[in-house]
Amino acid sequence: MTATIPVIDLAPALEGDREARLRVAREIDAACTKVGFFTIRGHGVPLAVIDRLREQASAFFNLPLDEKLRAQPDDASVPRGYRAIGFEALSYGNTIETPPDLKEYYHFGRPDWPDEPYYTSDQGQRFFVPNRWPERPEAFAEAAADYYRRVETLAEQLMALTALALGLDEDFFADKIDRHITAMRINFYPEQKEAPEPGQLRAGEHTDYGLLTILNGENKPGGLQVQIRDGEWIPVETAPDTFVVNIGDLLMRWTNDRWVSNVHRVVNPPASTASMSQRISIGFFHHPNYDALIESVAPPGEARYPPVLSGEYRDEKYRVTRN
Template identity: 35%
Template sequence: MASIPTVDLRTWRTDGSPAAVDRALRTAGFLLVTGHGIAPDLRAAVRAQARVFFGLPEEAKRRYAVEVGERGWLGPGAEANGYAEGTETPPDLKESLSFAAEEPSGDPAVDAEWFLPNTWPAEAPLLRPLVADYLARMRRLSDDILGLLGAALGEGEDFFTRHTTHPTWGFNINWYPGAGTTGSPQPGQFRIGPHTDFGTVTVLDRQRGRGGLQVFTDEDGWQDAAYDPDALTVNIGDLMSFWTEGRWCSGRHRVLPPPVDEPAEELMSLVYFYECDPGTDVRGVDSHRYLREKLDAIKVG
């Protein structure tokens, strides 16, 4: 999609990227970013260890089963992202390992809801250190991206990061198995149904696939998302749209089901959802009450 620019984070201050970012976020709500410093080997290693877990028998994975918004395994049928926009879709065709912020803030009530310990599958012991490394890099990268967005908005690089001193975040390793595992899609069923994300920015490491990411714009409708193997995909969420009073649109997207002509295709995405400090008022919206309502909305059953 021509409306999704690629931004080199090493040079954005001097190459005119803030203006291009502003234009893109008014339409699609998506960017590609290079110069992000996340090594391909690390991303591949996280995927390899996650495959160890996803390849386990269901009874083994079930020991880690949780509901949406909790830390652990979201099995088949647990989530339907289309519910977030009020669409009654079938459940999403995916499994996820979900992690979230766990360093206590010191506020017992906040910590009990948003900063709980993560669950690490014993069957994939190398996953924890790899994910910890990846998440530390994602946190720094997300603040860099928020600096770019503050500049693009004309408000200064600390406009958003002043609200990320002790933020919440979520991290999903999404496994999209082939049709041999999921069965044939029901009408209106996707690997992830149409929705917008809920927080400030999402940083996505994805794989190219026929049953991959699509982005919606008013001008072009649904189109395959631009892809660059060296880039990460960034989209803004609802809180960012609120923050800009609708100047920027929360990026609407979906992930297609396994393709009919390539039913064995399987993909894995590393999805980092960056939010803000609990209690942040975003143009009159309580950030974390909003996040909790949205997470509750996409639970199946």
């Protein structure tokens, strides 16, 4: 039987007592052990917040290219602002060489942060970078900031459930994510008016780098697929009011491979619809504090990975995937 992505209702955990949270945590553990992906509903993020950002993003990405390019960062190494097709090949992060991904994207981070050395020091400024916004549409920045804050709260709630699922204190991750370096990205997959090069996808095979990715997508041709443990590729479907959650590399290392950071990709639409198929996905890539030490929770002597600092791991992954 073909595997499917589990659907988990968070409402009982967010609205109920500890026993309700434990029940949902067990569902999360089962999903992350078997698949590494799950869909959530009852998450508390208003549909209007999601729709507003989608509308603003669609308006931006359908502007003329020369106007979009004005929202690029002045320094190509700065992970903020607009990126055109050809900038990134995600498969390089998993040592697979392919042509550049067939996507554009807009990259941004936290809307604001305290005036404290952790954020403003030379090291802090590598991770806490002012966002860059386009002149049009005017409400883009406000919609993005609202969405970010709502999903940031959701991420905190999910990490508390993650701790319970792993048999840890509910607040185990709290002091490791309270100054997180999470980035968001709005991916735009434009119509394909020319045939892709051999091996070229909308997004090549890759794993995500951090703790959890919280994704809002669209059920349109040329969508997300995940490779499960037996090697089978299965489609990932989402409704407009749900999120797909997947495990990142750092959480897999933390769990000592109890949970899997699965390879996934975004495939091209069928040739018959490629010239008409736009698609937008919005990803919140939850990443721990840059100085958080990621150490396996396995018993002494059983760790499969050496300890690694959160910020250093992210920097290396960025380095190898950018053209």
